[in-house]
Amino acid sequence: MTQAPTPTADTVRRLVRSLLKESTGRNTGEDGGPDVHPVGEGHEHTWWVGTQQVLRLAPDRDASARRRRELRLRDLVRPHVPVTVPVSVAHGDWAPGLAYTLDTVVPGGTADEHDVSAVGEADLAGLLGGLRAVPVRQAEALGVPRTAPRSLDALRRMAVQAAERLAAADEFDATRLHLTPPGAAQLAAQHGTAVLTHHGLTGEHVVVSADGRVRGVLDWTEAALGDPAEDIAGLAVAVGSPAAVRAATLAGYGPRPCLRGLWLARCDTVLRLAGDLEGRAPGSLPLLRSRLRRAWEPILLERVTEFKDDDDEPPR
Template sequence: MTEERLPEAAEVARLAQEAVPGVGAADVRPIGEGGDHASWWVGPDHVARCALGFGGSERLRREVALRELIGGRTGVPVPVSVASGDWARGRAFTLDTRLDGVSAERRPVPAAGEADLVRLLVQLAQVPVADAEALGVPPEAPRNMPGLLRRASAAAEAVAARGEFDGAWLPRLRVPGAEAATAPGTLVHNDLKGEHLLVTEDGRIGGVLDWTDAVTGDSAEDVAGLAISVGAVAAVRIATAAGFGPGAYARALQLARCDTLTLLSDRLRGLDDSPLPLLRTQLRRAWEPTALDGPEGA
């Protein structure tokens, strides 16, 4: 087995040299680890990502193939791999184009960016599911809502006891219409966190990053990601413009609210190492009152 380790800057530079002539170790700067891979800036125009394990390698290779399938079809830019292969035996890497913009966690998404996200949701629904699954994108059944609600209700008590949650918000946990049947499966990014949305200076979506968690399944998951990233009110507005019905975005809000409660509860109990300020911000966004909540939740 290959030893568990991070590649060094010189190794990343060697990987990049064929695609980026003249690049050297001094041009390689670490970005950080992202779950099952680590990333580096390579000069001003590229990003290198190296998988840290065999499972992560499979997901990274699948992502490269998926981006080739959907590039030009998503309505927003996605990274393009200019070189890929293995950085160590069985450990995948890709050298990607660097896209314009900064994280949606650092820059708000205005109307122009919302219009881009509408196009993203519309176009993902039009990607043939069979084409995505042929690349190894896994199908995923819709999550069990009653079970999520039970866990979230218990989490709400624990989080409220720590002063991290306003119990008066609890009626918003059950969103009317969220129990409606889910729509047929589509291609789903499945991790539309703010860090994966790049926003340009003029407010456009400059890129959607990290497709390693993509599945075919419940499109409400991507609307739930937007509720966590840009707020419940904006997420409903985007979903409505993308043609989602009330049942779909009601389900999305309920998913987002369950997730933000359980994640914050896990963090407070030491079961997760996500930054507390980020989890608090995501909870506030997902729990914004919307017209779906009615007078009780408003």
């Protein structure tokens, strides 16, 4: 397999100049065009173009296929959700077989920078409800893959071991991971509940304004048809468990998927922090600690909920 080129500032400038020439009919010259720079360390395939646009370069052919699918998926999702879905102003190949998209910037900060307000929680509820309203067959026709629900009990077992290692490092109280095998079994994904999920609702992908409103959701390349609890889990890590569960409840989800999402998030954050500390998954320790703290914020729902065998989810 041919090694993909590493994008450089010169690569990006040449691409931007060619796009400007196509759109304006004018040659900007070697020094013309807007300023370009990477969005941050570890994001060498994502570049700011001036202050109003962001250029995303696919690093391989698989990512290219997801990037091209994302263009069609965003058009499908946009009418169903109350938050901004990015708009592409140009797309094509930046190297043979490798796609790019030039998107308009969605103004605002990230959920890692701003807290979500009560009105912002309503925005998130609209997002979750809107995703559930997207016709599954239409998403499937675009090539959106189906993903099987994860085993919460298997995740729990791995998280228990990781929690003990974190406790030994004085990073976490392992007794907080009190999810039992019967409890995990009760929170298994229900049959027939697959919906379109963003499947990547990290703090950096949720755009939040200074007043706490959710203004947009970025990067739809990992979207999948599957367990709605995955997006509830993503929001628990991004904006905190109480806000995530309140948003999911407003969207019409019952206690089971809310608590399933909560425990997916809690186990995931324990595993990620333990992996980082042990050098298996290098990352930002402060950010991982912050995400763990958000996911483990207490919520009233887990104290008052008792499941019965005939618990039903709201109709879709």
